[in-house]
Amino acid sequence: MVRDRIERIGVVGAGTMGSGIAQVAATHGYDVVMRDIEREFVDSGFETIDASLGRLESRDAIADDPETIRDRIEGTTLIDDLSDCDLVVEAALEEMDVKKEVFADLERVCDEDVLLATNTSTLSITSIASDLEHPERVIGLHFMNPVPIMEGVEVVVGEKTTDAATELAHDLAEELEKTTWEADDKPGFVTNRILMPWINEGIRAFDEGVATKEDIDAGMELGTNVPMGPLTLADHIGLDVCLHASETLHEELGDRYKPAYLLKRKVEAGDLGKKTDKGFYEYE
The missing domain is CATH 3.40.50.720 (NAD(P)-binding Rossmann-like Domain)
Incomplete structure (x- = not known):
């Protein structure tokens, strides 16, 4: 009780x-x-x-x-x-x-x-x-x-x-x-099970030259009515937090949750998003 x-x-x-x-x-x-x-x-x-x-x-x-x-x-x-x-x-x-x-x-x-x-x-x-x-x-x-x-x-x-x-x-x-x-009680529950691959695919699209980071975010915001695109949202969450969540899901669920290479590189460089004033964007 x-x-x-x-x-x-x-x-x-x-x-x-x-x-x-x-x-x-x-x-x-x-x-x-x-x-x-x-x-x-x-x-x-x-x-x-x-x-x-x-x-x-x-x-x-x-x-x-x-x-x-x-x-x-x-x-x-x-x-x-x-x-x-x-x-x-x-x-x-x-x-x-x-x-x-x-x-x-x-x-x-x-x-x-x-x-x-x-x-x-x-x-x-x-x-x-x-x-x-x-x-x-x-x-x-x-x-x-x-x-x-x-x-x-x-x-x-x-x-x-x-x-x-x-x-x-x-x-x-x-x-x-x-x-x-x-x-x-399944890996990632509802939110991160769906959110982390979305963020990682946005990062991959930027890394592979599909569009600028601004246009990737704008495309998702205007095209799907979300308040933030994947790169902006990753900066707000913290790139280290996104990487850790992605690694946990990757371990549990396999390659569809593999963290994007550029996400790992950013974290290794210490550019973690808003909390360090620099991630995919720069903040004052």
Whole structure:
């Protein structure tokens, strides 16, 4: 069984996704504990939240003032500070060993009826939960980036995830004013299983001289009504993130998911997109 009442939410990881999840939860009135392994990462997460709340306030897009929302979030480096949370969302590095270690720690400190969710975009929910005593309360809650702006949340059901856990995950996302869809625990789920080959094919088309990067993006935006073309979107996601997701899918599903050569070359050069001010495009 999992709790049917959520008041306090824990978030593991204060990076782009973790800080975004913490911000959205606090914006909707939840008390939040945001934990990362170093204080500098926690502080950086708060800086991201402050900047995001400032932009939203300037557009009259939040009901409460930023300070009120910010005060609902507690930062910590201690996993034990998550012990009184009703639900915890893990948003740590996209590496299986890291996630398994986090969930082992969460199982140690959290009560048996606390829902444990992972924000993974490609890794198996069943594998993440496989070493736990209570894998039935582990579920995927895959928020889209940027979390405060994007409407969708992908709910991913592991082999042993209960119906009660699945229902609670959908309910929480809807409380956060998100729209959910549900996926079985197959590689890449719905979003990245389809998105990563699309991005890689856009990169290949550019590398093979089919068109300029601007025209590839324009062709996809104007021809298919998507808000961003594949090269722009890759820069926004992070080319390293795209490469890691593609490599995971390639390992699981074969050559149709092989990462584009130019994607690997860009990552090796350290041009990761917006976060380094240069990817397929340059940013100030």
